[in-house]
Amino acid sequence: MNKNIHVLIAEDMEPIRKRYVKMLSETDDIEVIADVSNSEEAIEQTILKQPDIILMDIEMEKKDAGLRASKELLLQFPDLKIIILTVYEEDELIYTAFQFGVCDYILKNAKQEEVVTSIRNVYEGRTPLRPELATKILGEFKRVKAYESSFLYAVNIVTSLTETELEILKLLMKHTSRKDICRIRYVEMSTVKTQIRNILRKFNKKSIEEVIGMIDSMNLYDFICRQSKDL
Incomplete structure (x- = not known):
C-alpha cells in the first residue's frame, strides 16, 4: 500500500x-x-x-x-x-x-x-x-461564563486588539483620564469613546474597570505591552 x-x-x-x-x-x-x-x-x-x-x-x-x-x-x-x-x-x-x-x-x-x-x-x-x-x-x-474569565480566553482577545486599541488599553490601565488620552494621542473625545466601546465589545464587558480587573487578575499587562511592540 x-x-x-x-x-x-x-x-x-x-x-x-x-x-x-x-x-x-x-x-x-x-x-x-x-x-x-x-x-x-x-x-x-x-x-x-x-x-x-x-x-x-x-x-x-x-x-x-x-x-x-x-x-x-x-x-x-x-x-x-x-x-x-x-x-x-x-x-x-x-x-x-x-x-x-x-x-x-x-x-x-x-x-x-x-x-x-x-x-x-x-x-x-x-x-x-x-x-x-x-x-x-x-x-x-455549560461553563461558558467561567471560560470567558479564563486565561486563554483573555489572551485570545488581547491578540485580536488593534494597535490603537492596545495603546488605549495600556493608558487606561495606567489610570490615564480620557481627556489626557485625547491629548496624548491627538484625537477627539468621540474617537476615544469609540475605541473604548470596541475594547468593551471584544472583551464582552460593560466597563473598562471590569476589563482592567480581568487583565490584572491574570497578570497580562506585560503581555499586552509585548503585543503592542510586535504590531
Whole structure:
C-alpha cells in the first residue's frame, strides 16, 4: 500500500516524538514527513512540506504554544487537519483547541492502534464525537461564563486588539483620564469613546474597570505591552 497520509509531528520531548515516528513508520499508509520540537518549526515545516495531518503537542516551549500554532496554521490552511497531543485531559485546553478547528485529540500514552485510527479517521473526514469528547464539549458550553474569565480566553482577545486599541488599553490601565488620552494621542473625545466601546465589545464587558480587573487578575499587562511592540 502506498503511504498516502503525510504526517508532521510536533512534540518537544524527543523520546515521545521518536515513539510516534517509530509507531507510524510501521504503518503501511502513513508517512512521517517531518518531526519538530517547537511551534515555530511546526509552522515553518508545515508551510514547506504541506502535511495532510499534524500531531501537535499542546504544550511545548510555552503552555499554549501548540494551541497558538494550530490557530495560526488553520487560519492559513483551512483544510489542514490537526490532532492535538496532551498529557492531561484538560477540558479548557481541549475545548479551546476545538474552537480553533482542531479535529481530534490523543493522550500521549495512547496505544499505537488508537493513534493510527485517529489519523485515518481524520484524514478521511470521519471524526465522530467519542462519548468522552462529547461530554467535554457539552460541559464546556455549560461553563461558558467561567471560560470567558479564563486565561486563554483573555489572551485570545488581547491578540485580536488593534494597535490603537492596545495603546488605549495600556493608558487606561495606567489610570490615564480620557481627556489626557485625547491629548496624548491627538484625537477627539468621540474617537476615544469609540475605541473604548470596541475594547468593551471584544472583551464582552460593560466597563473598562471590569476589563482592567480581568487583565490584572491574570497578570497580562506585560503581555499586552509585548503585543503592542510586535504590531
